[in-house]
Structure formats: C-alpha cells, structure tokens
C-alpha cells in the first residue's frame with residue numbers, strides 16, 4: 001500500500017513539472033471576474049439561435065453587452081457560451097493530478113452523421129486513462145439510435161456491431177457541463193469545474209458516496225467497485241491508477257494531454273473524424289468555426305446543465 | 314425517580330436517571346437468550362462490514378446502474394420510523410393529546426434509536442468512512458446530502474436529550490413543551506431534506522417531483538405510528554405497564570387517516586405519470602417497470618397491503634381489537650419498506666441514458682450489515698426497556714387533567 005502511495009506521489013510530482021501555469025491561472029481568474037459582471041443566464045436552446053445568427057431580442061442585448069469582453073473581437077456569437085463557462089467550486093488550485101488550467105475554454109463537437117458506432121474512441125479512452133480492464137465501465141458510451149428519433153429509452157447501448165445503415169450512433173461521455181449537477185451534488189466538494197471547463201475529481205477527497213452518479217443526467221460517472229487493474233506494460237504513467245480504487249471517475253477531456261497541446265485520445269482514435277476538440281476562446285479553432293457555421297444541438301438541453309459537448313448531424 | 318424505584322435494590326443513579334441494573338441481574342434466562350440471539354446478528358453484521366472494508370465494493374450488489382442500495386432504502390425507512398414516534402410524543406405536548414402521554418417516553422426512545430440506525434447505515438456503506446470528515450471540513454451548500462446528514466445527526470442528539478429531560482423531569486412541563494417546539498420542526502426538516510435527496514435531481518425522472526416531500530412525511534408518520542403500536546404492545550408484555558384500550562383505539566384512527574392520505578398521494582403520482590396529457594416517455598417507461606414490469610412484485614403489494622391495513626382499521630367494529638391493530642400495523646410496516654425500496658429503484662430501473670439496469674437485490678454482505686444494524690437497534694431498546702424508567706409515573710399522569718384524567722384510571726402500574 002505504501003509502495004502504491006510512493007508511486008502516486010512520484011506520479012503527481014511528474015505531473016506538476018510544468019511551470020508556466022500559475023501566472024496564467026491568475027490572469028484567467030481576473031479575466032473571469034471581469035466577465036462575471038456581464039454574465040447573463042443563457043436560455044436552454046440558445047445555440048441553434050446563435051448559429052443561425054437570429055438571436056431572440058433578449059439574447060441579443062446580452063450578447064451585445066458581453067461581446068466586448070469576449071476574445072476574438074466584436075461579434076463573437078459564442079460569447080455568451082464562453083461567458084457562462086465558469087469554474088464551479090474551484091478550490092483555487094488545480095487538481096493534484098493535473099497541470100494548472102490555461103486560458104482555454106475546452107469544447108467538443110461530435111458529428112453524428114459521420115459516426116459509425118465502431119467504439120474505437122471508447123477503446124482508446126480505456127487505454128489512455130488507465131480504466132480498470134475488469135471494472136466494467138468505459139468513460140464513453142455509444143447509443144445505437146433508431147432512425148428518426150433521439151429517444152434514449154429505445155436506444156441500445158449494448159449493440160454488438162456498429163455501422164448498421166438502418167441505425168445511427170450517439171457517443172455520450174462526461175459533457176463537462178457549465179452548470180454541472182454532479183459538482184453541485186457532491187457533499188464534500190471533491191469534484192469541481194476548473195477555469196478551462198474541465199470537470200475534475202479529487203481522488204484523495206472523494207468519500208465514495210456516489211451522489212454525483214445520482215445527480216449526473218448523462219450517466220457519465222462510474223464507481224470503482226473493484227480495484228482498477230491494468231496490465232503492467234499498458235499503464236499510462238501520466239494518469240493515476242491506484243488512487244482510483246473506491247472512488248468515482250469519469251472522462252477528464254484527457255487533461256494529461258489537452259493541457260499539453262495534444263488533443264483527446266478519442267478524437268485521435270476516431271477513424272472517420274467525427275470528433276473535434278478545441279478551444280472556444282480561440283475564434284479560429286475548429287470547434288468555434290463549426291459551432292458558428294453549423295446547426296448543433298446538445299443532449300438533454302432542456303435540463304439546463306449547459307454541456308460543452310455539442311452534436312452536429 | 315419515584316419512591317418505588319428508588320428503594321429497589323440494584324438501582325443506580327447516574328446522570329439523574331435511576332438505572333435499574335438489578336433488573337439485569339434478576340433477568341430470566343429467556344431474556345438472556347434473546348440478548349444472545351440479537352448479539353449473534355450484531356456479530357454477523359460487524360463481520361460483514363469487515364468483509365466489505367477489506368474486500369471493497371465488489372462484495373456489494375450495488376453497481377453503477379444502482380449506485381445506492383439497501384443502506385439507502387433503510388436510511389429513508391428508519392428516518393421515517395423515527396418520525397412516527399415523534400409525532401405521537403409531540404401531539405401530547407403541543408396539542409394536548411393527553412391520551413398518548415403514557416407512550417411519550419418510549420416514543421422518543423423509538424425516534425432516537427431509529428435515527429441512530431439510519432446514520433449507522435450510511436456510515437457502514439461508504440468505502441472511505443474516514444473521509445466523511447470532509448463533510449465537516451468542506452461541506453457543499455448545494456448538496457442535499459449535507460442537509461439530511463446533519464439533520465439526522467442533530468435530530469438523534471435532540472431525541473436523546475429529550476428523553477433525558479423526560480426521564481429526569483428536568484425543567485418540568487415547560488421545558489418539555491419547549492423541546493417539542495424544537496423537535497417537531499426538526500423532524501419535518503429531516504424528512505424534507507431526506508426527500509430532497511431524491512426530489513432535487515433533474516437527472517432522475519421519477520424522483521424529480523415536489524410531491525416527494527409530502528409523501529415522505531405521510532409514509533414516515535404512518536409507518537412510525539405502526540411501529541409504535543407494536544412497540545407499545547410488546548412493552549406491555551415485558552413490563553407491568555398497562556395502556557388503556559382507548560389510547561390504542563385513538564391511535565388506530567390516527568393511523569388509518571395517515572395511511573389513506575399516504576396511499577392517495579402515491580396514487581396521484583401514478584395517475585399523473587400515465588395520464589395521456591402529462592405522460593412523458595422518460596417517466597412512463599420507468600414507472601411501467603413498477604406497474605407491470607420487473608419491479609411490479611415489489612411495488613403493487615404496497616397498494617394491496619396498504620388498502621388492507623386501511624380497511625381493517627377503518628372498520629368501526631374491528632379497530633378496537635388488538636389483533637386487528639397489530640395486523641394492520643405489520644402490514645403497513647412491510648408496505649412502507651417495499652415503498653422505500655421501490656422509491657429508490659425508481660431512480661435506477663433505467664440509467665439516465667434510458668438503458669435498463671440489472672435489478673438490484675442486496676448481496677449477502679449488504680444484508681448482513683443491515684441485519685446487524687437492526688439487531689443492534691433492537692438490542693439497544695431491549696436493554697433500555699429493562700433498565701430505564703420508561704413508564705410514565707403516575708404523578709405525571711395525574712398532574713394532567715382532561716383526557717389525561719380518563720386514561721389515568723386504566724394506566725395502572727402493578728408493582
């Protein structure tokens with residue numbers, strides 16, 4: 001056990017060897033405080049309106065007000081989303097296992113027209129994130145949908161073979177909600193949303209109550225009912241492993257990669273390029289461009305959790 | 314406290330209460346057999362908990378699909394059973410329902426012990442129990458769990474303090490009244506926050522209902538009174554205290570009333586879920602599992618047991634019979650357990666992504682822990698009944714006129 005702890009500490013030390021961060025964190029926070037004044041409540045369903053550049057009267061005034069503060073110039077239609085994208089329960093210092101957050105606002109867009117349901121993303125994620133091979137869960141789930149509807153209750157998550165022409169596929173994972181019900185529901189603040197929008201879990205603080213699994217509307221969180229086991233030669237040294245025993249875990253937007261300029265493992269693994277990952281603060285990033293030019297929707301938008309994973313079709 | 318007990322040999326005065334330790338020495342072999350029987354279950358429970366702590370969550374039947382299990386069912390259940398005791402006790406002091414005064418001490422004992430069991434269940438389930446301290450270090454004000462947890466803790470302390478005040482007579486009737494003024498809102502707060510753990514989740518369709526709060530209150534009151542009924546009858550058997558039949562009759566009327574409100578609220582929820590103009594697929598496809606699917610064997614009996622219990626108690630010719638009262642009480646105690654289980658399962662029958670989960674049925678370890686906790690509670694009460702002056706002394710009953718006067722004649726203590 002103490003051996004494990006030593007390894008964990010070493011891992012953590014390795015992860016902390018990125019000195020550029022503290023200053024950016026602070027400036028980021030000041031930036032956010034400034035934005036806080038202009039913050040408005042985004043109505044659910046505002047995205048299609050923004051994308052078709054026909055915001056309703058109420059949204060228009062808010063967008064105009066906040067547009068000045070948003071990076072990327074005068075009329076960034078994503079300004080309101082970026083503005084709502086705030087840290088929640090952030091303790092002021094980043095999670096132990098990861099580097100400090102940068103200036104980015106991470107987001108992902110998944111093209112359901114392209115997705116063939118091959119689950120390559122899910123498998124790549126298991127490898128990248130040291131998910132226990134016998135733990136019985138993956139961060140990413142794929143739902144096989146009947147044509148003509150988005151009906152979760154008739155979808156099938158246990159299909160054996162993807163790529164059926166008479167179905168379509170919806171990949172689901174932690175949406176890194178801007179209003180994360182999991183974070184609101186954690187009794188001990190063991191999970192929070194960082195300034196760059198990544199919802200993280202402090203494995204050393206989690207009391208194993210599973211309340212966040214109850215409150216998450218996307219079934220994105222998973223508990224380690226068994227010790228996570230990964231074959232020695234497949235362990236990713238950048239991701240904690242032993243610490244995940246008897247706590248909850250979930251997608252981290254590959255925090256160990258994305259904070260070093262890499263993209264997520266799922267985005268990299270997708271053979272049809274259905275996934276796009278990037279920075280909303282950068283108006284020229286792929287995600288910003290897609291969200292500005294295509295019609296997108298979010299899953300269970302009506303709940304108002306404001307996820308930062310969008311779907312286009 | 315009274316003359317008779319103070320002169321009995323073996324009585325020790327400690328923190329102002331006369332503990333009748335002599336009663337343990339002179340207890341019958343049957344008593345010790347019963348204690349040993351309960352003790353065995355306590356040992357089993359501790360062993361099961363040990364297995365859980367050493368081997369981890371894998372020994373539980375809970376999985377991602379049903380992240381909470383028997384401990385949570387029992388949390389809701391025990392918190393509810395605690396309430397019934399309090400309602401009866403509070404009605405004596407607040408509404409002058411003097412006919413219940415002879416029950417006041419055992420009612421408060423019941424409230425305190427069940428809250429303790431509820432909390433033990435929570436602690437026994439967390440794989441990181443020591444980290445529960447984080448709840449104190451960095452509580453999250455938006456998490457309902459924080460409120461129900463602290464409410465239960467405070468409520469338990471409140472009940473035991475209240476019991477002490479009654480047993481020692483500290484502060485007299487005035488303090489007892491003040492305590493009720495604190496305890497009753499505390500009980501309502503505890504139930505509301507417990508219901509909120511379910512109701513405040515937009516992620517779980519069938520839980521996300523404001524009616525959850527009144528349903529919790531009615532179920533709690535009904536099952537709590539039912540348990541008090543049985544407790545009172547057992548109390549009469551093992552002690553020399555006699556309660557008046559009219560007290561039981563009045564309790565039966567109260568129980569019947571609460572049962573029917575409880576069933577009414579539940580029926581409204583079911584109707585609301587299926588009515589064509591309000592039916593939402595996410596809700597109907599979950600509730601259908603309980604009405605006609607895998608969970609029907611747990612859910613439908615609630616109505617059968619509930620209406621039977623109500624029918625028995627509503628019948629004027631029957632409701633004064635002890636056998637009827639006891640039967641109805643047992644039926645409803647079972648009904649509420651099934652209801653707690655169903656309520657929990659309603660959140661889990663399908664995942665938030667609409668996928669059916671494996672039906673949850675507690676594992677051996679979970680059952681062992683739960684039985685151990687229950688046995689501990691019964692053991693605790695058994696000992697209390699033996700050595701605590703739980704019978705309300707004649708002087709106190711005499712001091713209260715009105716209804717109290719009538720009940721006095723029959724509440725005779727054969728010393």
Ligand code: SF4
Nearest residue numbers: 174175176177182216
């Ligand atoms: S998807 Fe679930 S786990 Fe992820 S941030 Fe939203 S509520 Fe939390």
Ligand code: SF4
Nearest residue numbers: 186206207209210212
């Ligand atoms: S399981 Fe852990 S992260 Fe989730 S709510 Fe409980 S303490 Fe917080």
